[in-house]
Amino acid sequence: MDHSHEHSISEERAILVEGGQKALADLLAIHQEKLERIISFRIAPFLRSRVDPADVLQEAFFEISRRINEFIDGSPVSFFVWIRQKTIQTLIDIHRNHTREKRDALREMPLASAPYGHTTSISIARFLMDDITSPSQAAVREEEIQQLQSALESMNETDREVIAMRHFEHLNNQQVAEVLGISPTAASNRYVRAAAKLSGILNHLPSRRTLP
Secondary structure, three states: OOOOOOOOHHHHHHHHHHHHHHHHHHHHHHHHHHHHHHHHHHOOHHHOOOOOHHHHHHHHHHHHHHOHHHHHOOOOOOHHHHHHHHHHHHHHHHHHHHHOOOOOOOOOOOOOOHHHHHHHHHHHHHHHOOOOOOHHHHHHHHHHHHHHHHHHHOOOHHHHHHHHHHHHOOOOHHHHHHHHOOOHHHHHHHHHHHHHHHHHHHHOOOOOOOOO
């Protein structure tokens, strides 16, 4: 299978129709590392010691394989954005199972990952502060995480998601546009504004963090 260029959605569908499960396995393998990084970023703090991202991904791949015809039959987004949605949905379900809450409106959430508004703030804050690890700095780290998280909560939720997708999930502008259901130009403009807001927040921290 030739992966030397980005395929259109119609080409991705054709590849999957012609190649069947082998083509699906090949495409999933290409995106595996990126999806594991997304899981590691998105997973709730209390689950980090209980759930391995690789296990989440294995469960997500099973669900993707079971529902692949949904993509083939007319997904409006690219293959990667579609499997990202399914992977995040799997993580949501695992979170729900561990907290023993009923499955409800969180099933089949929109592509913008609406239930992660609060978790996104926690994840961004913790990832930005991960390099402070010594015991003597632990109290400082936790205090700055709380300050940063509170500041992030003051941002527009979509702005936080754009930052999360671009800097921590490493999605490109086109993929972010697909997730949000907006044009690439609008996604780019949104990112510029969001990055400027976050930079202003980081500049007010004692440690003066910078975006990765």
